Amino acid sequence: MGWKKRMQGRRNRKRNGEVQGGWRQRHWRLLLGGACLLSLLAVCSSLCLGNVNFSPARLVSLLAGSGGGMERSIILYARLPRTLAASFAGAALAVSGAVLQNVLANKLASPGIIGVNAGAGLGVTLCCAFGILSGGAVSFAAFAGSLATVFLIFLFSSRTSASKTTVILGGVAMNSVLNAICESVTVLDTDVAMLSIDFRVGGFSAVSYTRLVPAMVLILLAFGVLFTLCNELDVVTLGDETARGIGLSVGRYRMLFLVLAALLAGAAVSFAGLLGFIGLIVPHFVRRFAGNESGRFLPLCVVAGAGFVTFCDMVSRLLFAPYELPVGILMSVIGGPVFLFLLVRHKGGHRYD
């Protein structure tokens, strides 16, 4: 069935808000539905499985608030925050990477590349160096560090009118400066290296609601703004001149997207530590199936990122229980080969450029 016919179908149905009717639309819905289902499965099993196992029925009754003081506490204060943290971090980092890859027209872009991770790392290192070690303070320091970097990126990109290459080069330079400061602090004060290692490896074992809630609110806000700007994001990826030609102030919007992406990554890093890999592979993985139109691409990134990280976190808890494998390592071990396989196997895409 051709586009034209489908258009007529659309006109007859008089439905708004859909991009294209017909097979593609159904295909995408199926994809999104499937991804949602898998992610939900990951979330549920992450809530149910652990040192104490619950049946799904028990889980529902516990969440509904019936009985079982101890079990209820496990669910509410250990499993739930951890699962929430994993899914929010996954979703935020995946979307952040997706936005950066599109806005900077660079397949290698991920939250790490514009210096957000390094900024957060510096915040944590300084915090530890001053001897403030509470989880909340570390989280706050990471967040402050990444926000400061966001601000620097904003200044830098507004000075250079957000040119793609300049932003990436600037990010690399910023990364190396921030890392250098980090390294010198750890060399001068060796205790700090030990203290900040948890953060550098990344993970969800020390998550609490106080660290989680502010970051979650911020992530939801950023998603809210981002999802109303899907068409703008698509137009930015058409190339600067074409985008300007159809009336978009490219520089201004690119800056906005950079700041949103950095906010998402910063918020995630503040409670999850440095989990760099998701921001790179999940968007690429999703793009292979959903194409590059933001209206479909970003929602799928949210679901896939959340599902993938939740799943990895669960496996990392269960694999060598009672010991825990850092989730970042597991993600690389699972995600890396899958990604390589996709790169080699998948036809079309960018194989021949």
Add this chain to the structure above:
Amino acid sequence: MIELKSVSAGYGKCGIVHDVSLTIPEGKVTALIGRNGSGKSTLLKAMLGFIPRSGGDILFNGIPLNRMSRAEIAREIAYLPQGKNVPDISAGRMVLHGRFPYLKYPRKYREQDFVIAEDAMRQMGISGLAQKRMAELSGGMRQKVYIAMALAQQAPAIVMDEPTTYLDIGEQFKFAGMVRQLSESGKTVLLVLHDILLALKISDQVAAMQQGRILQCGTPGEMVDSNVTGRLYGVAVKSFRTDRGVQYYYEADGESL
């Protein structure tokens, strides 16, 4: 009608375009010719407000450019840039983006936008390509998609920067027909062309640029008579009459081509 009044523009301190005055008449085809680096593309970008001007005025139907927002300019002029990157989206979506300047936040395409995009694709004869990815299309097809996008933009004027580069001779021929068709349907067309013979053939007015200034502007006949191309490129264009109208050919150092 687009009027340029002693426009100067460029990057950095020394400008590229100096004191250019030019009137682009409505419903006609105007071609801009000149050597590489003579400021043609820069003039287009200044005209669209992409780069700041250091002097002069630009009027769209009497309204100065500075008073218009980017979206308003986009509703007046559709622009096909020179170096187009190939976005990873479908051709149908690409054409639909031509409706972008008409949207208000939150920018969602409406029913009528789909209808207009569909009409534009039909007009260019590429309705069948809507589902194809841009990367799968040939250069000529991609060009058509971009022109369909410009049509969907429904601006009275279309500006194209070297539209025939990368097109084979057959596609160039079709392109010439398309430009005629656009102009007959009432669009104002401004083209930057390196193919002088094509420029002379399809345009009503030719403007020649040299070192950021307009060297001469006139009808194709006037341009040939005053040997502008000889002065610009060192290659003269001669004409002869046939029963099918005026034909042009190149001549340099006594040899013709």
